[in-house]
Amino acid sequence: MTGYPPPLPDGQRAWATLALSLAAFMQVLDNTIANVAIPTIAGSLGASTTQGTWVITSFGVANAIAVPISGWLARRVGEVRLFLWATVGFVITSWLCGVAPSLEALIFFRVLQGALAGPVIPLSQSLLLAAYPNEKKGMALALWSMLVIVAPICGPILGGWISDNWHWSWLFFINVPIGLASLAIAWRVMQGRETHVSKLPVDRIGLILLVVGVGSLQLVLGRGRELDWFASAEIVVLAVVAVVALSYLIVWEWYDDHPVVDLALFKERNFTVGVVATGIGFLLYLGAEVLIPLLLQTQLNYTATQAGLAVAPVGILPVLLSPIIGRYVYRLDLRWVVTMSFLAFAMCFAWRASSFVPGMDFAAVVWPQFVLGLAVAGFFMPLTTMAFAGLRPEQIAGASALSNFLRTLAGSIGASLVSALWERREALHHARLTESVSLFDPGTLVALDGLVQQGLTSQEANGLIVREITRQAYFIGANEIFWGSAILFLLLTGLVWFARPPFRPAGGGSAPADAAH
CATH class of the missing domain: 1.20.1250.20 (MFS general substrate transporter like domains)
Known part of the structure; x- marks a missing residue:
């Protein structure tokens, strides 16, 4: 047919x-x-x-x-x-x-x-x-x-x-x-x-470069934490192979007549802005969604199911609001919708950074997650609409494949990057906090004496203080990541304004007559 x-x-x-x-x-x-x-x-x-x-x-x-x-x-x-x-x-x-x-x-x-x-x-x-x-x-x-x-x-x-x-x-x-x-x-x-x-015709060279480059990169992201990243010769070799293969892939696919990955889509301004903004935003979003359950399970003794329930409220508002946004999407200037979304992301990350403390209760996790759903509702669908705006029907499958690949790759990078950064910041803050804890420090001696009077042995008291230092260091490291993400979302608001309206339906003709122009 x-x-x-x-x-x-x-x-x-x-x-x-x-x-x-x-x-x-x-x-x-x-x-x-x-x-x-x-x-x-x-x-x-x-x-x-x-x-x-x-x-x-x-x-x-x-x-x-x-x-x-x-x-x-x-x-x-x-x-x-x-x-x-x-x-x-x-x-x-x-x-x-x-x-x-x-x-x-x-x-x-x-x-x-x-x-x-x-x-x-x-x-x-x-x-x-x-x-x-x-x-x-x-x-x-x-x-x-x-x-x-x-x-x-x-x-x-x-x-x-x-x-x-x-x-x-x-x-x-x-x-x-x-x-x-x-x-x-x-x-x-x-x-x-x-x-x-x-x-x-089969683009054999492009296919080989894709398999080698993407496979190596995914192995770096999947095994990097386990092998201590670039301290491992295996990770270094895989990273070099990934960079070389993907660099050649980009050049080859750009000039090949029948590319296995249609990079010509990046000639479309709205597609480029949409997928880049989605990738960076998803990197920051998913990094936090990986970090929070880790923080809850390792430092507050949540089970995996409890941690999952704590982050789940982020899906409530998108389920309610996405159909409403979808109904009126072609009547809106999507740049404003996404800008409001990024500002809401920044606010929720700043909220987390100021409220995530070792003694926090379940509600302190749930409420920022619930409000974050407002940002998520104005993120995925409007940016996808923006990226696909005006594409021809025969371009949609390739555009969907490329945009979903970049989104999932960004998510993998975000999860790996945040995990590695969190551990490094914990080590730094652990060292700094330990400097102020000493048997020659009056405050430390008072704390140890108080713990001993509560029935702990000296060894147990020392262990408790060490664990508390570790927990404080992990929370400080997590909050630094939240603050950094909030700042990056603020900066990201400028990117969407490089998109050019009108944002016409993907694979169709003109937008509805009352759409924003």
Whole structure:
């Protein structure tokens, strides 16, 4: 079939939205659901926790390679066909992960699962946009954006609950009924909606550079903390390979006639501004969302489930507000919407920095997270609308693949960067706080004497003071990161004003007549 299909009727569009949403939710959920269960999985398969981290790393590497080539694959085989194949493969490999008899087998199946999951997210976005008429494409992006927000929050909570109450295999078996339901609905609704197929030549050099460069970079991000970053020869070699391969990839793809990654999209000003602002913002946002549960679990003795519940309120307001923003998105100047979002991000990060202290209660974590949802609601969907504004239908799949790749890569960098920075700042502040604690210091002697009078031995009293110094150092380090993120979000407000309105519906013609210009 040639050309691009028209929007679906209302009833079929609702079913298509459900099918695509289930598939996307399943894939995003799988990025985080196993994170909290690594000790359980490793112990069950007779491996160390360090070896068990490859369950996460293997999926991340394969997924990071598969996502950016999804647009190219879709042009060769068709978006609908690729989506259905990828979903079938994801369901099968999820079941294989659940029945894996050894860690080696599990890692192998996770590689396959990550590769097959790659096209699901970008194609769910492009197919969803194609199903909606121009005036409702904002609503389509709003619905899709809610998945990006809610699924990563559900992952750790659901993963912790399953690993505590069921066998770890259900972390993967849970994908089977969701995937089959998505597949059955999509198969019925998407018949006859195949996109234009072009038998483009294979860009072998670009593909090799992509696999080597992105794979090496993802390994650096996944294993850097475990191997003490650049103190490890392995990390240094991987980093050099990543820089060289990705540098050659950018040059090669820019001039190749049939690139595997369509870098020509960056010639579009709005696409560049949208994906860069999304990447930087997501880096800062996800870094904090990784840091807060770590802080709660290591320093305040929260369980994984309790930490997940503490950060979960960030998803409440986006679920309520995203459909409203989606309905009126083409009547707004999105630059103002995103500016307000970044200002709200900055305010919430500053709020955290001033309220996160060792003695804080559950509410001190929950309320900044709840209000942060206001910022998130004005972030993902408006920036995606801005980035895709005015793109032709045949560009959407490639644009979705590239933007989602850069977003997830930025998230990986943010999580790794924040974790490493937090540990380094803790070490610095631990050393500084220790300087003022001495047996020759009157204040220290008074504190030790008070602890001894409460029934502690001298050794126990010394240990308690050391632990408190460590806890204070971790909180100071976390608050410095929050302050830094607040400042960066303030600076980021200027970037969105380089975008140029009008922000027309993606893959369509003009925006609605009453849209802002």
